[in-house]
Amino acid sequence: MPPSTDPARTRTSGRATKLSRDLIVNAALSFLDREGWDALTINALAGQLGTKGPSLYNHVASLDDLRRTVRMRVIDDIISMINTAAEGRVREDAVLVMAGAYRSYAHHHPGRYAAFTRLPFGDDDPGYAAATRLAAAPVIAVLASYGLDGEQAYFAALEFWSAMHGFVLLEMTGVMDDVDADAVFADMVQRLAAGLRKQ
Template sequence: MPRAGLSPRLVAEEAARLVDDQGLDALSLAAVAKRFGVAVPSLYKHVDGLAALRREVALLGAAELGDRLRTAATGRAGPDALRAVAAAYRRYAHAHPGRYAALQRAPGADDHEARRVSAVPVEVLTAVLAGFGIGGGQAVHAVRTLRSALHGFVDLETRGGFGLPESVDETYELLVEGFVLAVQNWPGTASARVGTEQDSEGERQGRH
């Protein structure tokens, strides 16, 4: 690509492709410049160093993941929405492992743009969990738990952490179904209170 065709967006997109191909640790200004066929100083017109380039890759990944999750959730609610979002999350991590890795670190408190973009996937998850009656402070805990479950699985999977022959796809489906059951009975929600009341009634009847 000719030097005159460079732009901050094109540099970020090429850096994202590089980390997907070679891993996040392979990202450098020299590596990106080589892919464009230009000298490293040419990139400084479009990106303010390696840290800024990493940030742009993370923002690109967060925006893309947010779009994938939102599309998956559209028109669905409850368990169907959660299943669709979980599947989209895993597909994105598989398709773009480098940029997925880049978006895992929370942005700095003063980086308002990065915080806004990085919040989009979380906002989708929050909306999905709201369909189970989970809101307020419990929503934070539920979203953290869901993210931990999904990320933990795909991180182990992409690192080759599952060596036994049983289907990894089936394991992921079981993970998601287990989480569906968990959020249907999340502490503090109406469904959990009903379940607790039913258990208490059963215990009282058993004593008579």
């Protein structure tokens, strides 16, 4: 029997695998960490999957559709990761593990992290805007253990994200190469926790 020539199938470990939206999105996530955000195109991803670009269009509407879906998945993954890290913890203990988990994610998934921190696609995407706001929810939940709520908790969460992202960005651009980055990071997080206690 001749091998399948169905363009909607690709080969993995010698076996034909039917393409699906989930498979394509998962492949795109791995592609990001290897090649980076700017390299993610339909044709480049199709090549990695051993098929042709048009086959992917059976499952994703466009490159923007794929990139938006990937970014939403990354946000969900980060929220889940932080929730898991902080589960059952409060105050300084929770802040320390959340910060460490955030930094670890950026180190292990630099391409995905870059996707998470890209500018939004535009004001016409309320779903993505809502998802980015939800990313602050795990931090706000921990801040409640300090007695912070409402606007005060939201602003404190923004301070946390700003500090984490700023530090990771400095690491990624080589600014931290000549210092003990672990020690600087630990000191920064302790200062954040101390500031929360004062609030």
